[in-house]
Amino acid sequence: MKTIDKATEKMISIAEENLIDTAFDRLDLQLPQCGFGELDLCCRDCNMGTCRIDPFMELPGKGPKRGVCGLTDDMMSARNFLKLVTRGTSAHATAAKNVSTVFKGVAEGKVPYQVVDDEKLKEVLEKLECEDVSCLSERALADFSKDEGTLNFLKMIPEDLINLWQKLDILPTNINQEIVEGAFRLNFGVGADPYDQILHALKLGIVDGASLFISSELQDILFGTPQPKEGESNFGTLNKDYVNIVAIGHAPVLFEKIYEATRNPEIRKYAEEKGANGIEVYGMMCAGNELFVRHGTPMLGNFLQQEFAALTGAVEAVVVDSGCVMPALVETASDFHTKIITTTKEAKIPGAEHIEFDYEKADEIAAQIVNIAIDNLENRKEARINIPKEKTSFTGGYSKLPADKIASAIADGEIKGIVLLWGCNNPKTVHDRSHVEITKGLIKNDCLVFGTGCWSYAAAKSGILTEATELSGDNIRRFCEDAGIPPVVHLGSYVDTSRFCSLVLEVAKALEKPIKEIPVVTCAPEWSSEMEVATSMFFVALGIPNVFGVTHPAGVANVRDILATKFEDTTGGKILFEKEPERTVDVILDNLKGRG
């Protein structure tokens, strides 16, 4: 079984009929994957390598137990782990930098964006002790270049925790500096001590968390704070009489403008002239979450479904920014009329059309992209349209969470704990299954579940977002009726993970306890991207245990031990691993029980 989603199953068979390979097929061709790589025992950081360390027994003195430079297995594994965290942090830092730049443009009146949510602006200004937008944009950009003190966007972190981070020497000075240090530590003959490398990964985790806060706070101000709304998910939402544009990627800076363009009467009229009944933007992955929580647009599908958008034969353009975009999109779409349009200078794909996004000309560029899609409608072939029927309704996009009520319910023992489920899909495990089963298992056991990223689609498509109340335990049902939130709460995109962090901070404040004594766990059951590893280090720094599925992000036992035990006494966070979804629920429950 490859997936639990019926629409995806249909699209896989359509791909097979058309002799188009998908991520599932490409994984099959990769098998068996190199065990040295899987175990973190492969290092090609310098030109004396490639070095490998033999995990099995060799003739005495002959089996390589060290690299040419003398690197042992745990040193190698820690370096590889730091590599993941550095790269993941750089992704969120870049996203935060981009939003901050746009925000500065708003302050100077140079870009066609404006402050939409005054209430949120006031709230953030107060938090950061700022007077106006231009001060706030300076504070945000200063986090990338400060020479002393710590990040402005760590103001929401309580003082105790900041002091603890200072004591551990993991309080970051500025975002860019720490990422550069991460890269430096991976240089030829620099970082070797596994514990020290992991400690820097923890510092980068904090940088990653601050970046998430910058993105989500500034995006709320520019595009509005999400309100709960009803929506639909899966391929069945595609309307075959419309010009269909699919947005894949992350940042709403571009996609908001594309959404606006599709609502422009002139452009709509142009689409009608070309024979369409209308025009719609469908989001996939984080882009879809961002569009849904603010405008209620259909959420088409998650990471492993991205290739299938073109296969429906009813999509005129796939617009991508950066991150989680498979280069395979171009090859898959080449057989169909769908145009793949890249927009980010860092993320070009050979064979795709590149229209570089420029904030100052955002409106024109968005209109240009939408017009390309409309012009492409005439190339659509009726006979090749194949839209699966499956679609599910759900309610999501929560941003204001009743922290006080949750805190008192935790104190009364009414709910066992709060859990965040997040992260990608991975073809190495059944698509969506772990996300759905773990969610079901947790609500049955009186846990309140929050979710972001590609989890959102798994939850929406399977219907748990609507059926959650029937599936959950009595206590949680009673609590949710009272608090006005469902047992399974959809927060939004990956950067909205910061909303969960804010909730945990507020609950801790209400209970007057450190986070390490609050029953909270996070879990990325189908992770693929290094971004999850980076953010999981933020959870460790906050004092939250994080459970990974599929495979452990570190291959060597010693490094796993450092991640699982070395920070338990200080911050209270740790990284755990469990492959099977059923057992993951037990691991999460055990960890909740041990706290508070």
Place this chain on the structure above:
Amino acid sequence: MYVDIEKCVACYTCKMQCALQWSDKDNVFQASREVPQLQSRIRVKKVGNYSIPMTCRHCEVNPCIEACPTEAIYKRDDGVVVINPAICIGCQSCIKACPIGAIYFDVKKNAAVKCELKCSNAFEERDFCCVESCPTGALIYADFGKVAKERV
């Protein structure tokens, strides 16, 4: 079994899969932590500019069997050459006798070990795990005439 030495990139996937066969675990993560450590029965040797995966050929005439003083090495009815570890005294004579160096010494067991075709029961349809796992197709298990014809 034949080796297309131009195709071997020395990735050691065959070695990993072979070691895994001698474990009751089904993944490298658990198998790599087994105590005593597992040993692969295939090695990749560097010869000149080529990498050559070496494993037992289960020869028709067996210098290893002739060299063994305790008759620990013997040929099963199906032609597979195996070692009885209970009788092996660890003298390493077979290791010296093997013309291709396909027998290895396990220090912890004080016995010789070699490929015993554990991954394919009595020449089933299934390919051997080293052959099956090779990502470049450098290892081939087929009739000699067929291989020779294809390679000319």
